[in-house]
Amino acid sequence: MEKPSGANAVPIIDMVSRLRSRLGRAAKRYLGKLPGQPPDPIGPSGQPPIDPFDAIPVSRISRDTTATTRPIVEAADPASLESVWPYRRDQGHLGQLSPDSQEEYLRRFEPLNPAHCHWYHEIPTADGERIVGAWDLNGNEAVYLGHVDFDGKRVFELGPATGQLTWWMEGEGAEVVAFEAGLDQSNDLIPYGRTVTAETRDNAMNFVAAVQRSWWWTKVEHQLRASVAYGSVYNLPEDLGEFDITVLGAVLLHLRDPFGAMMQVAARTNDTIVVTDLEPPRPWSPTEMRFNPVEGDHSSWWVITPGAMGRMLSNVGFGEQTITRHTQWHRPGHVASAEPIEMSMYTIVARRD
Numbered sequence: 113m114e115k116p117s118g119a120n121a122v123p124i125i126d127m128v129s130r131l132r133s134r135l136g137r138a139a140k141r142y143l144g145k146l147p148g149q150p151p152d153p154i155g156p157s158g159q160p161p162i163d164p165f166d167a168i169p170v171s172r173i174s175r176d177t178t179a180t181t182r183p184i185v186e187a188a189d190p191a192s193l194e195s196v197w198p199y200r201r202d203q204g205h206l207g208q209l210s211p212d213s214q215e216e217y218l219r220r221f222e223p224l225n226p227a228h229c230h231w232y233h234e235i236p237t238a239d240g241e242r243i244v245g246a247w248d249l250n251g252n253e254a255v256y257l258g259h260v261d262f263d264g265k266r267v268f269e270l271g272p273a274t275g276q277l278t279w280w281m282e283g284e285g286a287e288v289v290a291f292e293a294g295l296d297q298s299n300d301l302i303p304y305g306r307t308v309t310a311e312t313r314d315n316a317m318n319f320v321a322a323v324q325r326s327w328w329w330t331k332v333e334h335q336l337r338a339s340v341a342y343g344s345v346y347n348l349p350e351d352l353g354e355f356d357i358t359v360l361g362a363v364l365l366h367l368r369d370p371f372g373a374m375m376q377v378a379a380r381t382n383d384t385i386v387v388t389d390l391e392p393p394r395p396w397s398p399t400e401m402r403f404n405p406v407e408g409d410h411s412s413w414w415v416i417t418p419g420a421m422g423r424m425l426s427n428v429g430f431g432e433q434t435i436t437r438h439t440q441w442h443r444p445g446h447v448a449s450a451e452p453i454e455m456s457m458y459t460i461v462a463r464r465d
């Protein structure tokens with residue numbers, strides 16, 4: 113009599129579980145690779161090698177659908193709003209964290225009309241409702257930020273958008289300094305052709321200003337202590353000071369030179385850098401970072417694998433790393449009426465070694 117096919121399955125299950133445990137051990141070593149190692153080989157068939165990242169379990173988070181949400185349906189075209197860009201200050205962009213400067217910025221972004229904001233986050237209002245936004249991180253902020261303890265910490269947050277994480281970290285006891293492109297420095301734009309036109313740059317910065325206005329709305333709505341500075345991430349103002357923690361949430365993919373930005377923030381961070389980014393589409397080679405222009409999108413430069421991110425962090429002195437995988441809710445195309453879908457993300461908590 114032939115053996116039932118289930119009997120043959122036992123050694124295969126054994127093999128799979130041995131492989132999983134090897135992958136698990138490899139995953140622990142994965143991010144601790146030293147800079148200067150040769151790149152990971154591509155397998156003999158031209159396929160990328162097995163990635164230990166795959167052995168890390170994914171936290172699939174739930175979405176609280178009980179909150180009352182307020183869609184801002186009549187959002188203004190950012191191009192139609194009075195421009196807050198460019199805005200000149202002294203060359204070093206100094207003094208921005210002073211109460212006077214913060215007041216000056218608030219005045220520039222007023223009126224804080226919700227229809228003049230771009231809602232990147234589905235942000236809670238003071239009365240417990242929510243304004244519909246592109247990313248709903250509500251209740252999952254700790255997962256998004258790798259369960260780091262923010263109490264009593266001075267935090268540098270690059271690219272806060274609407275400020276959901278600013279609001280949440282401050283609620284956890286952090287003093288947050290946010291930083292965005294602005295003043296006379298635009299965000300980094302992919303050229304598609306010989307150069308980026310002045311019109312493309314103005315449109316992009318008017319859009320960024322609508323996002324920045326939503327951050328000011330959040331600050332005023334929740335009476336936050338947090339402050340914000342603007343300028344170039346490649347040349348951070350000297351007087352921002354030092355930080356315990358830096359948060360880089362879904363921002364490095366939007367920078368022409370993510371490693372240059374990482375060098376800048378690492379030099380000012382004493383303890384921890386938290387990086388959260390999108391899992392790139394497969395297949396990938398484990399330490400790959402891929403140039404990713406998509407015609408019409410001027411600001412999504414890269415897909416960055418966790419392996420590449422881990423190596424960059426090690427290289428700037430943050431080699432003690434843990435990594436988690438999770439999903440977060442996103443409305444495709446930033447369309448308020450779109451049903452949120454789950455997006456796969458990873459978070460690396462990297463400590464100074």
Ligand SMILES: C[S@@+](CC[C@H](N)C(=O)[O-])C[C@H]1O[C@@H](n2cnc3c(N)ncnc32)[C@H](O)[C@@H]1O
Pocket residue numbers: 232247270271272273274277291292293298299300320323344345360361362363366367388
């Ligand atoms: C995708 S949003 C991420 C928002 C938030 N950090 C999060 O994780 O939910 C990217 C943010 O980075 C900002 N940003 C883009 N390019 C930048 C640059 N060159 N310098 C500083 N901020 C930039 C955008 O304005 C926006 O606030």
